[in-house]
Amino acid sequence: MKFSENWLRSHVPVSVNRDALAATLTAIGLEVEEVTALGDGLVGVVVARIVEVARHPEADRLQVCQVDAGTGQLLQIVCGAPNARAGLVAPLAMVGSNVGGTPIKTARLRGVESSGMLCSASELGLDADASGLLELPDDAPPGMQLADYLDLPDAAIEIKLTPNRADCFSVRGIAYDVAAACASEVVPLDVAALPAASTRQLEVELGAGADAPRYCGRVIEGIDPTARTPVWMAERLRRSGVRPLSLLVDITQYVMLELGQPMHAFDLDTLAGPIGVRRARAGEVVQLLDGRQVELDDYFLAITDADRPVALAGLMGGLETRVTEATTGVFLEAAHFAPAAIMGRGRRLGLHTDAGHRFERGVDPELPRTAIEMATRLVLELAGGIPGPVTEAALDEHLPQPATIVLRRARIARVLGIEIADAEVERILRALGMQVVVGTDGWQVTPPSRRFDIAIEEDLIEELARIHGYDRLPTTMPGGSTRIAVPSETRLGEADLRRQLVARDYLEAVSFAFVDAALLQAWGSDAGNVPLANPLSAELAVMRPRLLPGLVDALARNVARQTGRVRLFELGRTFAAVTEPAAAPRETRRIAAVACGPAHAEQWGQAARAVDFHDLKGDLESLAGAAGASLQFRAHASEAFGHPGRSAEVWRIDLDDGPVRLGWIGQLHPRLVRALDLDVDVFAFELDLEPLEQRALPHAQALSRFPAVRRDLAVLVADGVAWAALAATVREAAGPALRELHLFDQYQGPSVEPGSKSLAMGLILQDNTRTLTDHDADAAMARVVAALGDGHGARIRG
Template structure:
């Protein structure tokens, strides 16, 4: 999982360097595979606008451009990109600029016409491998602004290698919780509440409550089809290794990365009747968003309308109800699927998705409403429209149950081999968002939070304490023992014992 440090610091901002933060995360069990800037070093690249664009007099595939970089006189630049055009905001490497791999920009003459700089593609400044055309910057980009500053290219990206038991950390929120626990910081309380102006309802039922105890939907109508994904969101998605799609799909992906709740958006007009969450019929077919058609097994949980399956639950939606650029009415979905019911389903159909990755490891079942409100807020802000009330199907008896865990400082010391301060122990339990009841004699009753599926035993609690204490701080003791070795009577040694001893000696 990739996460930008600037996004993370909006949630939790310890006053340490990004390198120190990465080291702390690794020592706390969230291994950082790599940390580095968004783009390699380059200098002399600024924001410009194409004032005019005409065909090169001596080359059909080249354009003769006049570019304003906000410095008074305009620059004449020859460009071969097919997407260059008048009025476009672009990244301009001026004469004297130094691009990655020490590539220096000099005044040049192309087919008899002088060129004073270069209009850059993403590949030329090391942002991606995209070289089919030049970068198209947002129309709000200020002329003459240093590109590194405008695109925040000096921020670092942390690449995390998370263990399967830490599904709660597959989000900015999850990693921020860890940072707060490590540095004794308070996690900001961010509540979302979208404005409800619509009055439409939608009916959905759950036929398999054990596999899907909670299923929420919401209608948003009046979507502006001309809306575009804002640059700040697109930038964060791309830096988290997510592709860009339509604004609605980008918003659901953004909420997945921010909060850890996979979501889906259906085109409401393409749904036939009500929705039912059920097990698939053996051999039932569905064409997925990746244009792959699969024959379903009867152990696969699906989302279906009155005619057919329209999504594999927790894995991927179907193409028949996918949102498109002209979709004006959508149905947002936010659900909790049982990890055991989802585990292995994606792989069995040769699929891998960000949703299945999280649902297999366990998604917080108390997050569904919060994520729905957050996604709705963003849709209304970016795409407009009217949101109706949330429609919910919840089988409370099928939701996960969390057992209390009793533990004492004596037990902790006996397992670790050294003592921890009881006050420190209690403070760390609370920083991990464990509901903690202190019994006053260095013993506690712990209620793990709904997002920690991996905390079920005393050993799990002790592991949490020692990783926050620091594995590198655990004292090393040389073990010593007095052992009495007595001789054995030869008559008591069997031939089997002799052969076993010889085998052990090679």
């Protein structure tokens, strides 16, 4: 929010200087980002009129001007500005004045005497425009001090507002905070209703329910189309960052900046009536003031004339009904729109307007009629006209009503750590525009309708703290007892998982929880997702259903910046829609990792090779080992984004409730990799955290005093038989005596028939109560051989 210092002081008289005012604004939460001084040191700069202009005899780009500076005689000024012309009114720095640190003296320019300097806005420090002389209105009186004429010196102050302080998007809203902080009072606003001078009006129809519960309008006829924006209004707008355009448009902008109520002016001759507010219909088209033609649907609110859309409610007016320099009759509108009905609409069209910015955050629902009356008064004063009656339509049941809040004296002391005098509490709250009723233990406080951010007792205490002064609150160490949370031994903490992956040479990444719907479509994950009602942008419009899209996008950014070896992981939440009506999305905690490039960092002692499925599988097994988890990998995973021959489902098989699917591991499908514009093979896994974190409570037990027996076994099986299936069969057949099982060789080649493979395994057998005999070991091995033969068609390799 940018505003003029003098404009603010006209609403709240305070004696503090500019620096103190800026410091006060920052201290009460309205952070000042920039203060631009305007018109300091303009003593001796006056309003002047160029009477005659002649070419300089010795320079093509210079002109010799005869200037009326109100002294009774013409002054000769040599000027090189391209817009210097007879009749122009411009600032003149008289001899003896100082402009931009340069003293103005009588000088001779190419042999012609010059007694002063005609000035541009840039030279005076009023604007960045240095293209020519600052043009003043024709009725500006020559000889008047420019500072007096332009209400200088002044300053343009820009503050940064948090989204909850929508009430400070106006000069008057800021004035209430300044009044409270500086022990002053806001000047009462004179907005007495103007009587109607005609019966002309347009009927108003509300058809959007709670989205648009109030709409005010007024017809004004007989306006002078030649009237121009007065200099005092134009300067206040310019110093607030708004470029003056035309009187009627400037009046609506002025009222918005002063009160905070966006307004719009329609050319009356382009309207037939009635005026309505309703949801737009699919396929309706409206051409906006910026010239763009947009197609609407029921996501937008439309302002209609005889049921045809003529403007986008809360955002921008239409080109067809705009006011022009020929407009002699207007229909002024001021309405209240619910924030939820405006949020996101502008971003969907790539449109940002001051009106939309305010309506998204909340505008005082009681302001529309006040704004209409103020705008009417300005139109009549500056351009004449005949006003009709104010037409107002309201749905009272949908208008927000401030609730009375109980503020307890003891609660203030409890929260802030200090006692604030009752008189000071009441002064602060009343200065902020609140209604205060004194009670036995505190106060009954009703916030003004513009303060959407005040709903509970703590909000009022926050107001007291920031106005009374955060620097006046004591610094007190927290007291009381603390409860030490002991981490459960039956769960592996997220920090442990992070450390495990970092030890495996991975870096943690944090990606957005919002993703692009088009990206999810490329992943084949565009079903059952959760779209955002008010996305930050079109690229962040859907809650992520899995971690991998964002993580692979981070990998792609690193690869694009010539990082050949990338290892990333992320812990986060994913979101999925549920079928129950009005139910919140289902959130799932997950962990994911991606890898590409060489398997090992570049070194001389190890041959270079690319990362493969087994490298990532080893990293995952290491992660699972931290929880003591036993994993099973089942080929032919169903994920559409996975390589069909190099992907697997990951299952945990050691839980009491039976096997649980954790997630997916494998190589990304080549088709997806090409769609993501990657030219490397990418391997990844993504798992649910909940079942992965579970671990059995460790129990200490004595080591067996009896020796172990090792037996090796080599079997021939079909090439498609997975080792995980064989291992499960071996463990079940061998029984409790099996302590360890190792696969130490896989062979395919001569002496092994095509389509088969030889797997060699070592079995470690041991008992805690006795020494195993050869008979015991032979019996166990016989059971294993028989089970492998029956279950997998395996036979002992000769």
